Amino acid sequence: MIFRRKARALVADPFVPVTPTIPRPRPPESVMVRENPERARVRSERRLKFTAGCFLVGFAVIGMKMGAISASEAREPRTGGLAGAGIVSARADVTDRHGRVLATNVNAVALYAQPHLMVDPEQAAEGLAAIFPDMSVETWTRRFTSGSKFYWLKGNISPEQQQAVHDMGEPGLLFGSREMRVFPNGPLASHILGGARYGAQDVRAAEIKGIAGVEAVFDDYLSDPTREGAPLRLSIDLSVQAALERVLHSGMNLMNAKGASAILMDVHTGEIVSMASMPDFDPNDRPMVLTTGDRGDDPLFNRAVQGVYELGSTFKIFTVAQSLELGLTNAGTMIDTKGPLRQGRFRIRDFHNYGPRLSVTDVIVKSSNIGTARMALAIGAERQQDFLRSLGFFEATPVELTEAPGARPIVPQRWPDISTMTISYGHGLSASPLHLATAYASVLNGGTRVTPTLLAQDGAPTPGPRIVSSRVSAEARHMLRQVVTRGTASLMEVEGYQVGGKTGTADKPSPTGGYYDDKTITTFAGMFPAQNPKYVIVVTLDEPEINAAGEQRRTAGWTAVPVASEIVRRAAPLLGLRPDFDAGVDAFGAYLTQAAVTD
Amino acid sequence: MRSLLYALSIAAVVGLAFWAYGEGYETRQTEREVARLEREIGTRHQELSMLRAEWAYLNRPDRLHELAEMNFESLGLIPLAPDHFALADQVGYPPPAAEIVAVEPAAPLDEAVGDIVIMTHRFGADAEPRLIAPPTLADDGEQLP
Numbered sequence: 203m204i205f206r207r208k209a210r211a212l213v214a215d216p217f218v219p220v221t222p223t224i225p226r227p228r229p230p231e232s233v234m235v236r237e238n239p240e241r242a243r244v245r246s247e248r249r250l251k252f253t254a255g256c257f258l259v260g261f262a263v264i265g266m267k268m269g270a271i272s273a274s275e276a277r278e279p280r281t282g283g284l285a286g287a288g289i290v291s292a293r294a295d296v297t298d299r300h301g302r303v304l305a306t307n308v309n310a311v312a313l314y315a316q317p318h319l320m321v322d323p324e325q326a327a328e329g330l331a332a333i334f335p336d337m338s339v340e341t342w343t344r345r346f347t348s349g350s351k352f353y354w355l356k357g358n359i360s361p362e363q364q365q366a367v368h369d370m371g372e373p374g375l376l377f378g379s380r381e382m383r384v385f386p387n388g389p390l391a392s393h394i395l396g397g398a399r400y401g402a403q404d405v406r407a408a409e410i411k412g413i414a415g416v417e418a419v420f421d422d423y424l425s426d427p428t429r430e431g432a433p434l435r436l437s438i439d440l441s442v443q444a445a446l447e448r449v450l451h452s453g454m455n456l457m458n459a460k461g462a463s464a465i466l467m468d469v470h471t472g473e474i475v476s477m478a479s480m481p482d483f484d485p486n487d488r489p490m491v492l493t494t495g496d497r498g499d500d501p502l503f504n505r506a507v508q509g510v511y512e513l514g515s516t517f518k519i520f521t522v523a524q525s526l527e528l529g530l531t532n533a534g535t536m537i538d539t540k541g542p543l544r545q546g547r548f549r550i551r552d553f554h555n556y557g558p559r560l561s562v563t564d565v566i567v568k569s570s571n572i573g574t575a576r577m578a579l580a581i582g583a584e585r586q587q588d589f590l591r592s593l594g595f596f597e598a599t600p601v602e603l604t605e606a607p608g609a610r611p612i613v614p615q616r617w618p619d620i621s622t623m624t625i626s627y628g629h630g631l632s633a634s635p636l637h638l639a640t641a642y643a644s645v646l647n648g649g650t651r652v653t654p655t656l657l658a659q660d661g662a663p664t665p666g667p668r669i670v671s672s673r674v675s676a677e678a679r680h681m682l683r684q685v686v687t688r689g690t691a692s693l694m695e696v697e698g699y700q701v702g703g704k705t706g707t708a709d710k711p712s713p714t715g716g717y718y719d720d721k722t723i724t725t726f727a728g729m730f731p732a733q734n735p736k737y738v739i740v741v742t743l744d745e746p747e748i749n750a751a752g753e754q755r756r757t758a759g760w761t762a763v764p765v766a767s768e769i770v771r772r773a774a775p776l777l778g779l780r781p782d783f784d785a786g787v788d789a790f791g792a793y794l795t796q797a798a799v800t801d
Numbered sequence: 802m803r804s805l806l807y808a809l810s811i812a813a814v815v816g817l818a819f820w821a822y823g824e825g826y827e828t829r830q831t832e833r834e835v836a837r838l839e840r841e842i843g844t845r846h847q848e849l850s851m852l853r854a855e856w857a858y859l860n861r862p863d864r865l866h867e868l869a870e871m872n873f874e875s876l877g878l879i880p881l882a883p884d885h886f887a888l889a890d891q892v893g894y895p896p897p898a899a900e901i902v903a904v905e906p907a908a909p910l911d912e913a914v915g916d917i918v919i920m921t922h923r924f925g926a927d928a929e930p931r932l933i934a935p936p937t938l939a940d941d942g943e944q945l946p
Contacts, residue, residue, distance in 0.1 A: 295850075295853075302857065302860075303853060303854065303856075303857035306850065306853065306854045306857065307850065307854070308850075308851055308854050309847065309851065384854055384858075386854060386857035386858040386861055387857070387861045387862065387863075388861060388863065390861070390862065390863070440862065441862060443862075444862030444863070444866070445862075445880065448866070696883065697883055697884070698883040698884070698886075699883060771882060771883060772880055772881075772882075774883065775881040775882060775883055775885065775886070776881060780886055781883040781884075781886050
């Protein structure tokens with residue numbers, strides 16, 4: 203009341219009609235006829251009613267639908283069509299590159315007990331002990347009568363055991379359905395596949411989780427329901443893998459080696475066609491990790507990926523390729539190989555004395571440490587490091603295995619001249635055989651970097667960054683070919699497949715410091731066919747020793763090379779490579795033609 | 802006229818109701834059938850994956866290798882080697898059909914093979930000759946292992 207304002211008196215009425223000073227034109231006659239206001243009112247009322255009716259109907263429909271939804275019972279949406287029916291297992295298969303199964307699921311049964319439902323717990327325990335010899339009557343009688351309501355008894359039982367438990371007729375013993383991960387090929391490709399175990403489990407189902415290898419890396423991918431069970435296709439070829447493992451295993455026994463590994467890689471795509479490490483294991487029954495002794499002797503240890511070794515003279519081709527690429531030398535340049543070569547307090551020797559001079563080709567063919575060391579000094583530490591880095595020797599391989607990221611190469615912290623010299627022939631830098639295979643593929647395929655992979659690649663490979671020119675790559679291949687025809691790898695000759703490669707023998711470092719005199723790691727790394735390479739092969743034997751030609755032999759030429767040669771003899775026909783017995787394919791011209799084609 | 806219209810529309814309503822009722826039942830029946838078929842497809846898929854696993858298990862390279870060695874006398878299978886490749890014109894095609902003479906069927910395996918077969922072909926790097934027993938058959942006639 204107090205705050206009420208007084209209405210302000212208007213000064214003048216604003217709506218007073220004003221007579222226009224300029225006369226307006228008269229509007230047309232039709233507008234002048236004013237509509238009957240009653241009719242206009244009726245029409246607008248009709249329109250309003252119509253609009254209101256539309257709203258009413260809309261709201262009624264929505265309301266009825268809401269009512270229907272709230273009144274009806276909730277139901278799971280059904281998968282439409284056949285797409286949904288295709289999903290049968292929780293985890294997709296793993297296949298090789300031709301679709302042959304490497305890992306799949308089968309239905310299995312788990313056994314559990316609910317003691318409060320049991321008719322006669324003592325008899326149940328006795329019956330179970332009769333079916334499962336590892337179950338003790340006392341323990342299970344005690345557990346069944348302890349008042350607990352739930353026990354897992356067995357993760358997987360066979361149909362016969364299930365029938366036997368059924369026949370006991372005990373209502374407190376119940377079965378849960380399971381899917382079991384099965385690796386039908388047993389120990390074949392075990393290090394690649396890894397293994398699987400049960401994760402969270404329930405009486406209705408259990409989750410399968412990968413422990414190692416591709417099963418662990420692709421865990422989410424394999425159990426992704428949106429992929430509708432499409433299998434994971436690896437680059438492995440099952441029959442080649444079987445042949446390679448068979449040869450490698452018998453070779454390891456023949457050479458009295460305690461371990462061995464082999465890698466067969468596509469030289470252009472980096473696909474690992476076959477990779478094995480001995481000793482191996484059965485992924486269906488994966489052993490426990492060794493807790494005593496050397497971790498490197500564990501069957502679970504993948505030597506091809508995790509084992510970092512000094513790979514010896516196989517590195518020489520990198521030094522030579524870089525020297526050729528930089529234009530410091532050509533294949534015929536003579537290198538001073540007078541020995542021993544002194545550097546500070548170190549002396550570098552050759553296995554034999556090769557005389558005062560060798561051509562660059564012969565430095566590779568005869569495997570001269572002194573010659574390679576001199577070439578490396580001319581290259582210099584910085585450029586050598588850059589070259590090795592571009593080949594991937596400074597980081598872990600990106601291959602799709604859980605073990606791979608942990609296997610970093612061991613490179614020296616500082617890089618004095620002596621390191622430049624020793625690394626030029628493969629000592630002082632430790633890397634895995636997979637690093638070596640990748641680097642060989644990158645240098646020899648025409649000179650573009652490849653990335654190692656375990657997944658099958660479709661379509662044309664995309665070339666990586668250029669490492670060396672295709673001309674240098676061809677010259678390097680020709681040199682490696684001569685290592686086989688007239689050098690340290692003479693046992694490597696496989697009729698029809700012109701294999702070229704380099705041997706490497708490195709003394710094993712002893713854990714107490716220094717090197718063993720009588721323990722070596724021998725390596726053969728090469729490619730075939732040399733003039734137009736398709737595959738790279740790396741074979742490594744751990745502590746081989748063989749009595750051949752009247753002597754104890756520990757060098758690669760006598761140990762790793764015969765094994766690698768047998769692998770090529772067996773694997774190359776399986777890979778569909780047609781042998782070429784024409785003598786002309788080995789002429790240097792064939793290499794240059796190939797280099798011109800890839801340019 | 803009007804009564805006729807009424808009668809016709811009532812008949813139409815009754816007819817349509819009858820049709821809709823039948824249609825509803827048919828739909829539910831079809832839904833049940835679809836669900837049953839989907840379940841069956843699911844079980845078939847299960848069986849298929851089981852059979853695929855079994856196929857993979859029976860065709861594992863180790864088993865095939867051992868079977869090839871067991872039946873070496875009759876099959877003569879050895880690992881593929883580079884000298885097994887040939888040109889198409891090197892293949893000795895069979896003579897024209899008229900000249901083919903009937904051959905005696907080969908003797909059954911257990912007669913052809915003595916107690917012990919000496920394998921002389923090489924496996925691996927210069928393997929020793931291997932002694933291999935003649936094939937043992939399981940109760941159902943399948944060859945082990």
